[in-house]
Amino acid sequence: xxxxxxxxxxxxxxxxxxxxxxxxxxxxxxxxxxxxxxxxxxxxxxxxxxxxxxxxxxxxxxxxxxxxxxxxxxxxxxxxxxxxxxxxxxxxxxxxxxxxxxxxxxxxxxxxxxxxxxxxxxxxxxxxxxxxxxxxxxxxxxxxxxxxxxxxxxxxxxxxxxxxxxxxxxxxxxxxxxxxxxxxxxxxxxxxxxxxxxxxxxxxxxxxxxxxxxxxxxxxxxxxxxxxxxxxx
Amino acid sequence: xxxxxxxxxxxxxxxxxxxxxxxxxxxxxxxxxxxxxxxxxxxxxxxxxxxxxxxxxxxxxxxxxxxxxxxxxxxxxxxxxxxxxxxxxxxxxxxxxxxxxxxxxxxxxxxxxxxxxxxxxxxxxxxxxxxxxxxxxxxxxxxxxxxxxxxxxxxxxxxxxxxxxxxxxxxxxxxxxxxxxxxxxxxxxxxxxxxxxxxxxxxxxxxxxxxxxxxxxxxxxxxxxxxxxxxxxxxxxxxxxxxxxxxxxxxxxxxxxxxxxxxxxxxxxxxxxxxxxxxxxxxxxxxxxxxxxxxxxxxxxxxxxxxxxxxxxxxxxxxxxxxxxxxxxxxxxxxxxxxxxxxxxxxxxxxxxxxxxxxxxxxxxxxxxxxxxxxxxxxxxxxxxxxxxxxxxxxxxxxxxxxxxxxxxxxxxxxxxxxxxxxxxxxxxxxxxxxxxxxxxxxxxxxxxxxxxxxxxxxxxxxxxxxxxxxxxxxxxxxxxxxxxxxxxxxxxxxxxxxxxxxxxxxxxxxxxxxxxxxxxxxxxxxxxxxxxxxxxxxxxxxxxxxxxxxxxxxxxxxxxxxxxxxxxxxxxxxxxxxxxxxxxxxx
Ligand SMILES: Cc1cc2nc3c(=O)[nH]c(=O)nc-3n(C[C@H](O)[C@H](O)[C@H](O)COP(=O)(O)OP(=O)(O)OC[C@H]3O[C@@H](n4cnc5c(N)ncnc54)[C@H](O)[C@@H]3O)c2cc1C
Ligand code: SF4
Numbered sequence: 044x045x046x047x048x049x050x051x052x053x054x055x056x057x058x059x060x061x062x063x064x065x066x067x068x069x070x071x072x073x074x075x076x077x078x079x080x081x082x083x084x085x086x087x088x089x090x091x092x093x094x095x096x097x098x099x100x101x102x103x104x105x106x107x108x109x110x111x112x113x114x115x116x117x118x119x120x121x122x123x124x125x126x127x128x129x130x131x132x133x134x135x136x137x138x139x140x141x142x143x144x145x146x147x148x149x150x151x152x153x154x155x156x157x158x159x160x161x162x163x164x165x166x167x168x169x170x171x172x173x174x175x176x177x178x179x180x181x182x183x184x185x186x187x188x189x190x191x192x193x194x195x196x197x198x199x200x201x202x203x204x205x206x207x208x209x210x211x212x213x214x215x216x217x218x219x220x221x222x223x224x225x226x227x228x229x230x231x232x233x234x235x236x237x238x239x240x241x242x243x244x245x246x247x248x249x250x251x252x253x254x255x256x257x258x259x260x261x262x263x264x265x266x267x268x269x270x271x272x273x274x275x276x
Numbered sequence: 277x278x279x280x281x282x283x284x285x286x287x288x289x290x291x292x293x294x295x296x297x298x299x300x301x302x303x304x305x306x307x308x309x310x311x312x313x314x315x316x317x318x319x320x321x322x323x324x325x326x327x328x329x330x331x332x333x334x335x336x337x338x339x340x341x342x343x344x345x346x347x348x349x350x351x352x353x354x355x356x357x358x359x360x361x362x363x364x365x366x367x368x369x370x371x372x373x374x375x376x377x378x379x380x381x382x383x384x385x386x387x388x389x390x391x392x393x394x395x396x397x398x399x400x401x402x403x404x405x406x407x408x409x410x411x412x413x414x415x416x417x418x419x420x421x422x423x424x425x426x427x428x429x430x431x432x433x434x435x436x437x438x439x440x441x442x443x444x445x446x447x448x449x450x451x452x453x454x455x456x457x458x459x460x461x462x463x464x465x466x467x468x469x470x471x472x473x474x475x476x477x478x479x480x481x482x483x484x485x486x487x488x489x490x491x492x493x494x495x496x497x498x499x500x501x502x503x504x505x506x507x508x509x510x511x512x513x514x515x516x517x518x519x520x521x522x523x524x525x526x527x528x529x530x531x532x533x534x535x536x537x538x539x540x541x542x543x544x545x546x547x548x549x550x551x552x553x554x555x556x557x558x559x560x561x562x563x564x565x566x567x568x569x570x571x572x573x574x575x576x577x578x579x580x581x582x583x584x585x586x587x588x589x590x591x592x593x594x595x596x597x598x599x600x601x602x603x604x605x606x607x608x609x610x611x612x613x614x615x616x617x618x619x620x621x622x623x624x625x626x627x628x629x630x631x632x633x634x635x636x637x638x639x640x641x642x643x644x645x646x647x648x649x650x651x652x653x654x655x656x657x658x659x660x661x662x663x664x665x666x667x668x669x670x671x672x673x674x675x676x677x678x679x680x681x682x683x684x685x686x687x688x689x690x691x692x693x694x695x696x697x698x699x700x701x702x703x704x705x706x707x708x709x710x711x712x713x714x715x716x717x718x719x720x721x722x723x724x725x726x727x728x729x730x731x732x733x734x735x736x737x738x739x740x741x742x743x744x745x746x747x748x749x750x751x752x753x754x755x756x757x758x759x760x761x762x763x764x765x766x767x768x769x770x771x772x773x774x775x776x777x778x779x780x781x782x783x784x785x786x787x788x789x790x791x792x793x794x795x796x797x798x799x800x801x802x803x804x805x806x807x808x809x810x811x812x813x814x815x816x817x818x819x820x821x822x823x824x825x826x827x828x829x830x831x832x833x834x835x836x837x838x839x840x841x842x843x844x845x846x847x848x849x850x851x852x853x854x855x856x857x858x859x860x861x862x863x864x
Contacts, residue, residue, distance in 0.1 A: 108694075109695050113698075113699065114698050140344075141364045143732075153784070153787065155364060156364045227681045228332065228333035228681065229332070243701075243702055244680060244701055245705060246679075246705070251330045251514035251516055251523075253512065256638065257641055260475055261472050263636040263706075264636075269327075271331060
């Protein structure tokens, strides 16, 4: 994968490998036996996203859940992999949804998903539109902008300042929704790497058994998370 | 050419709560019973097993246990001037699919309506005079609470409900709900313990002179064995209850309470992937001859003859099948005539989120029916004339889950992304609680169900069309609840409190989940001009067709519907067994 100029997540990569080393080497030795480290995001071969789309997703999620400050960011938790996997699967294809016409994409948003496009198609068609808008407005495609300008551009997208086509209207909503899903879903879906997001907020994941703790009112639950496939953090 | 199967005495359309109840009751009569279920087969093992079941993304977010709109959905509009659009991806309500229906993944909150609710129109008129708005079509149930009581009791003892009685045969019991309709005996299991949020709410409510009691729920607080020898084990408070199947045999579900025993009966059979397309009527239209279903495995239509057809397909699907089959006259809101589709209703809820930065709620410790309730603002306790609305609500505080994708309460004004969001989730996760008001919803001329003129389902049938919007009466009710809840919230002294109550003029939004408490459309009544089924849930025009489910409610209760759905199912089953089978005829 080519080196992306100005990609703010490079700092994220470094942090990710440092965090990974900490997990593998010190925090939970059991972890290393369980799972080999996955391929670095820079080496990852997307299943359905084209290089320009992947570059956008990498850059966008790095701003939606940035690496700076406390807690992991979307890059360390491998959210882009989650998004690629989801878009390549049933969700991306809207496999469960009723997609027959006639469609009224311009209907009030209160009336739900009304675009004829699937989530994958929304990404595919909205990314070039948004990149073009970034170029015209800020001089470069989104992934090449600096972090502060990226934040500005995402805010414009969220507020729909560019008046995006109605059939692409849900783009920001699903991009943000999918980013948070990737951050918090079980790691088997590609994101929430090392259960870092769960550890950060204090969610015990797939423990699912708290009978003895119900009446320990206002006492913080002591155990960290487990995942569905048996990882421990 | 449709294949024809061997005739059965009874065919049940749908195999959820009501299908399981009717199946067992009628199988015990020795009849040959067939349940047709359009979804897949599913059972605790292997389908709900730990840990695969407790997967927020798959079941909580992507709705793995729900009906897929691709295979069947409906269209929705807010009023008659709007063009209805398909409900393409699920949001506001989540119809179930597969053996057990929505009963596998419900919360388990189990109630009996309050006493005024069974005769709401006459109660309102007698007590408050002529205050019912012209377009409000509420009406009385054709049976009384006293008639239904043994059947509520039966459902609670079969399903396995934990709770604290508040009124046993008129005697008020300390710690229970003093406003509940009198019950003949206690719940089958003691109440569940509440987490910290419910405790705080209960204490605050008590200090204000209200009457807190533990939420009654289909969640086992101890070991339990029901009349069919079906066992429940105590709940783990796993926090993956609503939207999930229970891995622990602790949630009341058709599987846990009935189906495993029913499957052992030789005269009972069920077929899955069998999507009932319509009820077939005899040439004179006076009886049903059976049903036609689509066999997805054989990819063909099948005619299934039967002596009795019982719709147990969930309220919305019951009404759709009636509209498609010509059972009852479709409702026309312009003339206010016709009965099928009439009095569709829903549920109106609201609530507060309270943030306490120094307290630990451990939100992932929860059950579908956790916490403490009050009923001080229930219907029986409200002066409709003085307050200017008809309705009421019960309040509850009790966390059901701490699943972080869906259940991340953050103070208003928190950025929805970026560094500010990330900081806030670290600061606030686990430090907030909710208090909810679960309110009634009246029925109106303008809220109804009919067939859509444009959209078709995959089998080429017209989709059902829902015309529904919030109405001023009910919005006033929920604003009233807000005004009463605000002082209670203040008394709890949270760092931050924020409300989520709909305001006057609110439009129905199909995106956020609200409830799967869709009611009405085939209501029970004494008058064939204003009801689709009689007091025994029997179709007025086809005496061998019975229609179960919340579609029978003349208006929605302030409570979750399933206690009433179960009670009505046992009531109808008794009359089918005792009155109908010996002499099949219109029972009214
Ligand atoms: C997430 C969620 C939470 C809920 N929580 C609560 C709660 O706390 N308290 C409460 O009281 N209620 C709750 N409910 C509602 C409760 O689940 C229903 O009231 C109850 O399951 C209704 O029983 P039923 O037999 O009418 O329908 P279901 O249990 O849904 O069963 C109907 C079955 O019929 C099948 N079917 C439909 N159409 C056809 C057809 N044409 N051919 C063949 N089969 C068909 C369906 O696939 C389904 O399996 C909740 C529902 C949901 C979705
Ligand atoms: S909370 Fe209890 S009843 Fe609900 S799914 Fe978990 S173990 Fe089962």
